[in-house]
Amino acid sequence: MNLKHAWDVWGEWEIRVLVLTSLALQVFLLFAGGLRKRVAAWWLRMPLWLAYLLADYVAIYALGNLSQNQKLRDGLRDAEMRLLVFWAPFLILHLGGQDTITAFAVEDNELWLRHLLSLVSQVLLAGYVYWKSSSPAATNIYTTAPAIIMFVAGVTKYGERTLALRAASMGSLRSSMLTPPDPGPNYAKFVEECQSRTHAGLVAKIVIVPERPPDADARVEVRRVAYGDLVWSARRMFGTFQRLFVDLILSFQDRIDSLAFFRTLEMEQAFKVVEVELVLMYESLHSKAPVIHGWLGRGLRVFTLAAPVVSLVLFARAGDADLAAGDSDDDTRRVDVGISYVLLGGAVLLETYAIFLMVISPWTYADLRAGGERLRPAAEAVLWLIELFQPETRARWSDQMSQYNLISYCLHDEPRWYKGLMEWLEWRWNFRVKTMWDSWRYTNTIAVSTQLKQLVFEQLKGKAESTMDDPKSYRKLGEHRGQWALQRKGLYQQLGWSVDCEFDESILLWHIATDLCFYDANQQDGHGELPAISREVSSYMLFLLVRRPFMMTASIGQIRFGDTCAEAKGFFRRAGDDVVVAGDEAGCAERLRAVDTSIAEPRDVKGDRSKSVLFQACKLARQLLELPESGRWRLVAGVWVEMLCYAAGKCGGSAHARQLSQGGELLTVVWLLMAHFGVGDQYRVESGHARAKLVVDT
Incomplete structure (x- = not known):
């Protein structure tokens, strides 16, 4: 009832x-x-x-x-x-x-x-x-x-x-975003005019006019731009750079205009322009x-x-x-x-x-500002509200980077009956419960430091300025994933093997080697700024490799990571050895550094059955530890920033767009900043307007 x-x-x-x-x-x-x-x-x-x-x-x-x-x-x-x-x-x-x-x-x-x-x-x-x-x-x-x-x-x-x-x-x-068909200059008419001049007994020749360079000056004046101008520039450039999210290309002229503007910006303001563009793209997709x-x-x-x-x-x-x-x-x-x-x-x-x-x-604000002086007061009023509720110092995205560390994971992922059950469900029935558990349990987030942004900004700006005399070389710089940093230090012959392998293998090698160097007890000055930044980028790149594989180049990164973890867990828990305390990353790093990899090449001993790179990374760490400490960490940080930029450039536009609804990724911010500095393969139109002119000598 x-x-x-x-x-x-x-x-x-x-x-x-x-x-x-x-x-x-x-x-x-x-x-x-x-x-x-x-x-x-x-x-x-x-x-x-x-x-x-x-x-x-x-x-x-x-x-x-x-x-x-x-x-x-x-x-x-x-x-x-x-x-x-x-x-x-x-x-x-x-x-x-x-x-x-x-x-x-x-x-x-x-x-x-x-x-x-x-x-x-x-x-x-x-x-x-x-x-x-x-x-x-x-x-x-x-x-x-x-x-x-x-x-x-x-x-x-x-x-x-x-x-x-x-x-x-x-x-x-x-x-x-497609542009109307453009047949370009009338080639047939151009050839006919050249032939008619020649038949008339005149000396006609074709002169190729060089394309306007981006800005030939090696140095430009860096200036502080008003917040309103940053917002206006971001909205104006968004109309062009939004094409990258649907995998369309940009023109040579787009590169010239963007590079000329970004070279004059301070680091914080360059990142702010990119942030506003990403907000506009998010709103275009989700609002x-x-x-x-x-x-x-x-x-x-x-x-x-x-x-x-x-x-x-x-x-x-x-x-x-x-x-x-x-x-x-x-x-x-x-x-x-x-x-x-x-x-x-x-x-x-x-x-x-x-x-x-x-x-x-x-x-x-951009629409009102484009309306001319008549709408200028309304635009200024809107800008005042924007500065009040969305100030320049406030991040427009999460401004965080996820961290996933291999040694820490191997130490904390101790055998338990419920983990065995999760692994059985994962491998027998493809229920990815263990993967979800690991992602939740062993992933943490940290703020993206100003120092890291400065390193990225300086490297991209340096690469852009190095292509002033040869604009067509910008694509080559986007293909580097550590080679450029090693060559500048004169260490490519010694360490090039670690960056010329498959990209996922290179990430794992440098990730483990960075940790081993980070926990080196012989560091005289402790953990400084560059070691901390290097380790943060290292853990972020491993997170992308393991938890965001769709944002990385096609590889066997997850298989290689699993094999490396299996070998690391076995090494840390060998029978007869003292039990390793969970959280003792420094102690485990010391044990790994003690392994003498000079006796035999790890690849020759292991063969191709396992994709583990654990002891190859120990070999790399030994080579890095032989370098002077100050130069070592400048090198490691440079390699990691270059790997970050390489991964960003190789990630598809649709994958970057997908992450905008989840607070955004540092990888996406770097990708769009690379495009603005003209580094990468986003520009495949290497010429602007017509460059050939007909000159007649009388």
Whole structure:
């Protein structure tokens, strides 16, 4: 009996709970949807993912529930029916989603046709609900008019979401960036003119005019640029460099313009321009930015704010007396009226905050600034708000890098019965529970240091300036993954073997060798800045190799890592030796350094059965430890920065785009900075406009 009573109560209050839940999910999505571009933590991603999925399900189910309630029309009071129908447009409004999140992942954009079908079906369902409830007694101008206004606003928002998803789909995004066909100079006409001059007895010759170099000066004046100019430049360059995310190429002229600008920037400001561009790309992929940041979109946003305001005024004029007509319970009636006010107030709040976010956006500032002096005061006002809520010193992405250390993992991953069960499930049934456990248990994050950014900036700027006399050599510099640093130190003959192997092998070799050098007890000055930076990049690169393999070049990195870990665990826990205490990385490093690899080459002993590189890394560490300490760590840091840049350049644009919704990756920031400095293979058009001229000697 109690269960039946509870079921009856739920049946009476179900629709009310659903519409309030739908509103609560939209509030959460609006305020939390934009945070993930600079927050990489799981505690935000998981609730946001659940809210993103539930928001549509709840709204669609609630609309279906409303249509079912119309079958009970004879048992409903007219005033109550009017309120139930009044809620249907709000569900359409909620299905339109929030400006800060249209897609949780880039793959969601490919489902825009499904959302278009949902738009049509849910609009028809809402119309069906209204039609079934229409009657002279149930008609009231103060509830019908607001319902129609909110219905139009809801369809507008839902249409915006569908258009935003379509615009962000990879096919549409790529096609929107294609340039019109350009046949170039008329070659046939050029040849005919040359021949006609020759036949006329004139001396005609073709002169090749050299392409304008980026900036031949070896040194340029570094200056501090105003924050507004940085935002403006980032928005202007984004129109060109967004093509990299869909694997399109840039022109020779693009490289000249970008390099000329970035060479004059300070390190912090160069990274800031890249950060703003990544924010713009994130918003293009995961928000309504492609639709609302235009004069039509902004006008529609004013309408979607005016709609709930006008509806609220009209609904308030209905009066309690009119809504109180009938025999229904007074408390239920007051609750329904209160829910209606909550829905209207929530719509006003959501639209107001959405407009505020739209105003303090680089999109809006750039559009106003492009409007000339007439709109300059408005642009300055928007810039003031941007500096207030998004100051230059505030990072636009997570500004963190994940860490995964091989020696630490091997020491802490002690044999346990539950780990054995997880490994059995992983290897027998392909349930990657052990992989997920290791990722959660042994991965940590740290802030990206200013010193590391400075090293990256200086190396890229140095490589860019080294190509001034030979602009076509910029691609070669992007292919280096340690060779350039070794050659500059005169150590390529000695250590080149460690960087000329497969890239995943090189990462593991230098990762283990860096740790062995880091824990060397003979360091005179302790752990300084360069050793710490080197180890941070080393652990980050291993994290990418093991936990983000889709961002690395195709390799057997995970197999090689597994074999190396297996050998390391066996070495640390050999029978007869003292038990190694978990966390004693320094002690394990000392034991590895004590192995004499000069007796026999590790590869000759092990063969090709195992891909482990543990003792090859010990050999590399011995060679590094023979170098002077100061020069050693400058070399190690230089090699790691070069490996970082190489990995960034070889990662596909779609993989970089995928990580923008998870707080961003340092690899993506470095990749875009490389493109701006003209280092890498993003530029494959090596000439600009026509360079041949016809010269006639009379």
